[in-house]
Structures are given as C-alpha cells and as structure tokens.
Amino acid sequence: MKKKLLAAVGMVVLVILLVFGTYNYYTVTQDTIVVGYLPSNHDSALFVADALGMYQKEGLKVQLVPFRAGSEITDAANQNRIDVGYCGITPVTSAIDQNSTVKIVAAVNQEGSGIVVSENNNITNVSQFVDKKFLVPKEGGIQDVLFRYLLMNNNISSSSINITELETPLMQNALAAGKVDGYIAWEPYVSQADFIGNDDVFMYSKDIWPNHPCCVVITTNKFMKQKPDQLRKFLKIHVEATDYVNTHRNETAAILSKKLGTNINVEHEALKHVEFIAIPTPEFDAKIIKLIDVQKELGYVKNNLTLEQVLDLNFLPT
Missing domain, CATH: 3.40.190.10 (Periplasmic binding protein-like II)
Structure with a gap:
C-alpha cells in the first residue's frame, strides 16, 4: 500500500x-x-x-x-x-x-519501451491482442510505430485492435481501473507496472526489435x-x-x-x-x-x- x-x-x-x-x-x-x-x-x-x-x-x-x-x-x-x-x-x-x-x-x-498487459486477461501471445483496447502515448510516436510493427510482423491488422492515445504517466491507472487491456510506454512506466500493482510486462521493445x-x-x-x-x-x-x-x-x-x-x-x-x-x-x-x-x-x-x-x-x- x-x-x-x-x-x-x-x-x-x-x-x-x-x-x-x-x-x-x-x-x-x-x-x-x-x-x-x-x-x-x-x-x-x-x-x-x-x-x-x-x-x-x-x-x-x-x-x-x-x-x-x-x-x-x-x-x-x-x-x-x-x-x-x-x-x-x-x-x-x-x-x-x-x-x-x-x-x-x-x-x-x-530500446527502452515495453508493453504492459492486465494480469486479469491472461494474455500470453500477440494474437490475443485482437479485439482488445491498448493505449499508446501518441499516434505516430515511436511506441505507436513499434506496437504496429509488432502487429504487422504477426499478421495482425491494427484495425482489429482499439488503439487509443493517453499521456504515459496516466496509463497504469487506466489499466488498473479496467478501462483498457494494455499499453505500450517508455520507461520507467513499463518497469513500474511490475513493481507496483498487479499488471505484467508482456514484452520489452528489445523483443520487438533489438537495438x-x-x-x-x-x-x-x-x-x-x-x-x-x-x-x-x-x-x-x-x-x-x-x-x-x-x-x-x-x-x-x-x-x-x-x-x-x-x-x-x-x-x-x-x-x-x-x-x-x-x-x-x-x-x-x-x-x-x-x-x-x-x-x-x-x-x-x-x-x-x-x-x-x-x-x-x-x-x-x-
């Protein structure tokens, strides 16, 4: 607490x-x-x-x-x-x-970014992002591009996911409140999810595209x-x-x-x-x-x- x-x-x-x-x-x-x-x-x-x-x-x-x-x-x-x-x-x-x-x-x-998902959703692979709601800091920003690049490499259309913008420091609260299923953000708001609350780091950006x-x-x-x-x-x-x-x-x-x-x-x-x-x-x-x-x-x-x-x-x- x-x-x-x-x-x-x-x-x-x-x-x-x-x-x-x-x-x-x-x-x-x-x-x-x-x-x-x-x-x-x-x-x-x-x-x-x-x-x-x-x-x-x-x-x-x-x-x-x-x-x-x-x-x-x-x-x-x-x-x-x-x-x-x-x-x-x-x-x-x-x-x-x-x-x-x-x-x-x-x-x-x-590197230095990552995807955080709600522990309650039991998301274990990218295909489970479909029909979910994810947050990005800004459309066209590096996190947004990385997220869409990940989807593209997994043959998933970004139109099958509800991608919404939100200021990065507010993302964890939105996830904790159940308003979204996950987000992609910059550090320290990725590692913070593992340290505080019940959310999981699904993937760091080095796993999307090394270096x-x-x-x-x-x-x-x-x-x-x-x-x-x-x-x-x-x-x-x-x-x-x-x-x-x-x-x-x-x-x-x-x-x-x-x-x-x-x-x-x-x-x-x-x-x-x-x-x-x-x-x-x-x-x-x-x-x-x-x-x-x-x-x-x-x-x-x-x-x-x-x-x-x-x-x-x-x-x-x-």
Whole structure:
C-alpha cells in the first residue's frame, strides 16, 4: 500500500509539472538554450547534465521545458519556441517528411519501451491482442510505430485492435481501473507496472526489435546557424552526460527518481532496459533508414528520406 501511495503522489506531481510547466519558455531570456523534453528515463543524460551543473560549468544557460509528446516538441521547434529537443525519432522523421528544417544532431538511446498487459486477461501471445483496447502515448510516436510493427510482423491488422492515445504517466491507472487491456510506454512506466500493482510486462521493445533507434537530440535550423558554438558545447555535454549515465547507474537512478517523482527501485530496474548512446553508429544509421521504411508502410511517411536529410552530426565532438 505504501508503494502504491508513493507512486500515486509521484504521478500527481508529474502531471502538475506537465500541465503547468510546458509554457516556461515564455519567461526565459534570449541567451538561454530552451530544451524540450519528455518525462522519460530516455532523457537521463539531459537530467544528469542539469542536476550536476554541467551546463553552468560550460557557461551555458539552459531551461528545460516538459512536453507531453514528441510531436509537440517538433512543432515547438518548427515555430522556434525551443532551440533543442529530446524526443522519439519517428515524430522527427515525420516532420522532416513534411518539409520541417529540424535536424537530428545526436542520438540519445536505443530500446527502452515495453508493453504492459492486465494480469486479469491472461494474455500470453500477440494474437490475443485482437479485439482488445491498448493505449499508446501518441499516434505516430515511436511506441505507436513499434506496437504496429509488432502487429504487422504477426499478421495482425491494427484495425482489429482499439488503439487509443493517453499521456504515459496516466496509463497504469487506466489499466488498473479496467478501462483498457494494455499499453505500450517508455520507461520507467513499463518497469513500474511490475513493481507496483498487479499488471505484467508482456514484452520489452528489445523483443520487438533489438537495438532499435528510439530518442534523439534535435535542433532548429535557426539555432544551428545563429549559435553553432553553443550547440557544440551543448552536445559535448550530452556526450559526457551519456558516459556518466552508463558508468554511474546508482547516481543516475537517484537523479531520475527525484526528477520524475518515481520510486528509486523502479528506476534501478528501468535503467536495465534502456541502451544509452550519444554518437550514432553505422548500425544506428542503418536502422534509421529501416525505421523510415516501416513508417512508410504504416502511412506515417510518404517520401524516401536520406540520412543527409535527417542527420547533421557536424556539431558532435570528434
């Protein structure tokens, strides 16, 4: 009962943060780097850099602004309301497909999502998803694409399942209340299901697609042109913070627990299911192209995008 109370309090705090924190960028000064992010373990490097004062040490002023979905981050970037964003890759490629000038300037992570189902439904295989109700954070987001990719690989039409959007921190409550049969979410809201409540982790995203690209760092064409030195400093810190996350899991779990209002034991478990990477590898690049092909098959992307259209890695440290 105590664990459930702590989780509920953390969720309320997070929802308040999401509702009232998203518009903080209106109050920052012009020399501030405004960074959009999602409440997710995927953004551990960002939270670590902020908590450890890594930006200040490099003389950067950084304002973190929470958003509810990756598409909201790309929209804000397109309107120059943020300078940098940490978000899932699929909203980015979709935006670029529609002539957005944002670019991916670094990787953030691979894997790190999962499917949770109600214990009461006794779901043991994907075929049992038919006629069930599942939640995704946002249509076209990386979790939605992964879920539909899983269905496609199992010859199941997505139209045979009721797929509905809901903000990730609220999913577990909806499942516990019996309103849905399952959901796909990002960490820590996957591992949290095993730790709190009676729901089961059906599958981690590594079981859907091993080492799949997930979140990336994006920036605007304006920021690249007007403040290239600041971008280089920011990405240098991103690489250093990613190294810290990979070598200091206990400290990272504590930072995430404080930032997201989650139980630290949940964070220790959740971090096991996220692969953190700052500098894209050739394998990562190849899987971006494969992911775009999947998006095309699902109707989320229309054009044949190239890596040159999607990536600009010239600002990363060499």
